[in-house]
Amino acid sequence: MNSYNFILRLFVYVVVVCPVIVCAHAQTEKSFVSLDHAHTHNKIPPCATCPRHGRCVPKVQCPAHLRPGSYNPLCELDGAVGVCCFTGLGHAAESDHISRSSASISAEDIKSSHSLSEKKLAHCMSKANKLLEHSAYTVLNTTHPSYGHHLSVATLDKRAATLGRGGLLNLFAAQELKARQAISDEDLELGLTGHTDSPYCPPQPTCTAPSRYRSVGGECNNPLHSTWGAVHTGYERLLPPDYSDGTWAMRTAMSGLPLPSARTVSSTLLLDGTFPSRTHNLMFMQFGQFIAHDTSAGVVFTNNQDEAISCCFNNGEDILSPELQHFACAPITVAPDDQFFGTFGHKCINFVRTQIAPADDCTVGYAKQMNGATHYPDLSHLYGSSQQKLSSLRAADALLKTFNDYGRELPPLTKRKECMTVKEGAACFESGDHHGNQIISLTVLHTIFTREHNRIARALYKINPFWDEDRVFWETRRILQAVYQHIIYNEWLPSLLGPQILKTFGLYPSAGYSSAYDPHVNPALSAEFSTAAMRFGHSVVDGRVMIPSPKMGGVYETISIPEVMFQPSRMRLRHFLDRLLIGLTTQPMQTVDPFVTEGLTRYMFHGGNPYGVDLASVNIQRGRDHGVRSYNHYRQLIGLPPYLEFQHFAPSAAQRLAQVYERPEDIDLWVGGLLEEPVDGGLVGPTFANIIADQFNRLKRGDRYFYEHGPDVNPGGFTPSQLEEIKKVTLSRLICDNNDGIELTSQPPNAFLRADLPGNEPVPCDSPRILSMDLNLFREN
Structure with a gap:
């Protein structure tokens, strides 16, 4: 056979006999940073099967496909187009790994970076101590609206401060090694610093034999990585961060100039408007916040006496001078002619940065912000994220503590003075995360889940009288966590993401046990999910909550949202709980769009003040604090072309965008996402949709205790019949079983859709359309 015939035969074999090898090559012309060209693919059809044992995944789950020289052919993915991935969620492409040598850093550089890091931290702490001498300016006044925001992002867990200082030590060491050119910008960006050593290594949990029950702090879930998903660990990233110094300094515009003030962006783009959803109700919005609080709680810096830091002079008149600013200050500038805050002479909105978490593998790198909650959907805001907190919430007989309000069970009262109503008889409630009083509709959900725990515990005691108190408590917690996860994946996510996204990401509940578990998947929340995508919910908040009067008909009262933030005393009114539950399922939420109620942009946490905090500004600034890249980068990540001209946006948005941003490449992720x-x-x-779906996919695949995983994976796995009972439960069932029964006797079958939607009209709570779980299946023989 001559060489020509051999080559011809080989070509025919490759193209005809084995066509799956010849498929589209997802080649990009830019790095994570450059946006000079649109992301293009050639037109070869997608692979039916990935070559080289690659895994076909949604593009968002293979960030390396954006790297120059990456090899990621397109592939068929459940009715969508994915990419063949060979690098997992890592940011570096195969070519990046090949080009890197295993060069180590000299012992002298390591020693010097450690020494300088400790000196820099000592200097920061010393300056912070000196600021205490000027506490009238540097400590936030507890009557100021920003103090209400501080309560939402603070933690009372003392472990956070120690870990936060360790995180700073490692960050400062990375900065020193970078200055010495011992590690490059690209090494930092791509996470190729595994050969480095850090001055602080966080203590590892002690994990013994697999427990039947999920740990309180999220540790020991993964046998190979004991801290994955645990409290006080860092947020991960879909894309490398955009820090102006490569490690922690906040993002700048593409031109190198400062980005527009977050308040300017908010006041120009995110206007007040009312566009009610035709399908979804306020309960959908409220349950979204319930999920967000359970899985994400950024922990901000406090001063050396654990007090709230002030970055503004005289409660907002101006930005504090540099010598009086804490190193964690990143105040938001307010223009003198601001239509609202300018009325009060305010030029500053207080903003404190999130604490840094040390890497669990004891390496140095760019800043990863600390999550003060477990990353898993595990009801940590009900049970706490530490044994100490859990113990304080437990009562006798395997119950959770409650406040008995003349026969009605409410969450236990707290001794902390965090609520704005302090008069005699006013109620302020305890929760696992200290945020249950943030808004009264959130307090209602804490009440429902507290009551459900106690309802299940009492039933299990009767079914299994030989169980001791601890066994009943932990079994109840295990069941309720499963019910909660099922509501998320069976009811809430389908309403949010639509059928194709759910199918592509494998988010539908399984017919039986799930086979999705992968011990190599890190379930940790991404910074993009926490600071941007999951905050879509702030757009759907209605500025007013209608409290109906079922017996009289009509509306009993209309409550402005800011009036019930950290003011939950209405919970003591005998008819209020039932009425609010009816109102939440009846009243439409707002649509997801670039309109945010002024209750959140002007009056949030206002208390007795005529002004409050602008939550939209805080969201934008928080994204920059976490180093989240601009909106265009995430369009490219999911396979969409970037917007290179403002005219690519809808006309109504294009003009306003051009007023505040220099270039489309500067648009913040949260802002851009709301415009879609x-x-x-x-x-x-x-x-x-892609960012959220990716997150819940990883929370399913990377959680050994996920409710659908069988006993071969989950040490606390349910039997098939038990799992079938759990999958009968809906949020409507929980509401039916745990309301006061004074005025609420019926409930729409789908608690997240408007009650006036055809087919979702309220039915009696004993209707077969609202199934109950038979706890007799949990009887131990």
Whole structure:
């Protein structure tokens, strides 16, 4: 056979006999940073099967496909187009790993970086101590609206401060090694610093034999990585961060100039408007916040006496001078002619940065912000994230503590003075995360889940009278966590993401046990999910909550949202709980769009003040604090072309965008995501939908205790019949079983859809359309 015939035969074999090898190559012309060209692919059809044992995944789950020289052919993925991935969620492409040598850093550089890091931390702490001498300026006044925001992002867990200082030590060491050119910008960006050593290594948990029950702090879930998903660990990233210094300094515009003030962006783009959803109700919004609080709680810096830091002079008149600013200050500038805050002479909105978490593998790198909650959907805001907190919430007989308000069980009262109403008889409640009083509709959900725990515990005691108190408590917690996860994946996510996204990411509940567990998947929340995508919910908040009067008909009262923030005393009114539950399922939420109620942008946490905090400004600034890249980068990540001209946006948005941003490449992720049209059958646009779907996919695949995983994976796995009972439960069932029964006797079958939607009209709570779980299946023979 001559060489020509051999080559011809080989070509025919490759193209005809084995066509799956010849498929589209997802080649990009830019790095994570450059946006000079649109992301393009050639037109070869997607692979049916990935070559080289690659895994076909949604593009958002293979960030390396954006790297120059990456090899990621397109592939068929459940009715969508994915990419063949060979690098997992890592940011570096195969070519990046090949080009890197295993060069180590000299012992002298390591020693010097450690020494200088300790000196820099000592200097920061010393300066912070000196600021205490000027506490009138540097400590936040407890009557100021920003103090209410501080309560939402603070932690009372003393472990956070120690870990936070360790995180700073490692960050400062990385900065010193970078200055010495011992590690490069690209090494930092791509996480290729595994050969480095850090001055602080966080203590590792002690994990013994697999427990039947999920740990309180999220540790020991993964046998190979004991801290994955645990409290006080860092947020991960879909893309490398955009810090102006490569390690922690906040993002700048593409031109190198400062980005527009977050308040300027908010006041120009995110206007007040009312566009009610035609399908979804306020309960959908409120349950979203319940999920967000359970899985994400950024922990901000406090001063050396654990007090709230002030970055503004005289409660907002101006920005504090540099010598009086804490190193964690990043105040938001307010223009003198601001239509609202300018009225009060305010030029500053207080903003404190999030604490840094040390890497669990004891390496140095760019800043990763600390999550003060477990990353898993495990009801940590009900049970706490530490044994100490859990113990303080437990009562006798395997119950959770409650406040008996003349026969009605409410969450236990707290001794902390965090609520704005302090008069005699006013109620302020305890929760596992200290945020249960943030808004009264959130307090209602804490009440429902507290009561459900106690309802299940009492039933299990009767079914299994030989169980001791501890066994009943932990079994109840295990069941309720499973019910909660099922509501998320069976009811809430389908309403949010639509059928195609759920199918592509494998988020539908399984017919029986799930086979999705992968011990190599880190379930940790991404910074993009926490600071942007999951905050879509702030757009759907209605500024007013209608409290109906079922017996009299009509509306009993209309409550402005800011009036019930950290003011939950209405819970003591005998008819209020039932009425609010009816109102939440009846009243439409707002649509996901660039409109945010002024209750959140002007009056949040206002207390007795005529002004409050602008939550939209805080969201934008928090994204920059976490180093989240601009909106265009995430469009490219999911396979969409970047917007290179403002005219690519809808005309109504393009003009306002051009007023505040220099270039489309500067647009913040949260802002850009709100401007997108929703995906088919969903509520959010494609960028947010992909980020959220990716997160809940990893929370399913990377959680050994996920409710659908069988006993071969989950040490506390349910039997098939028990799992079948759990999958009968809906949020409507929980509401039916745990309301006061004074005025609420019926409930729409789908608690997240408007009660006036055809087919979702309220039915009696004993209707077969609202199934109950038979706890007799949990009887131990």
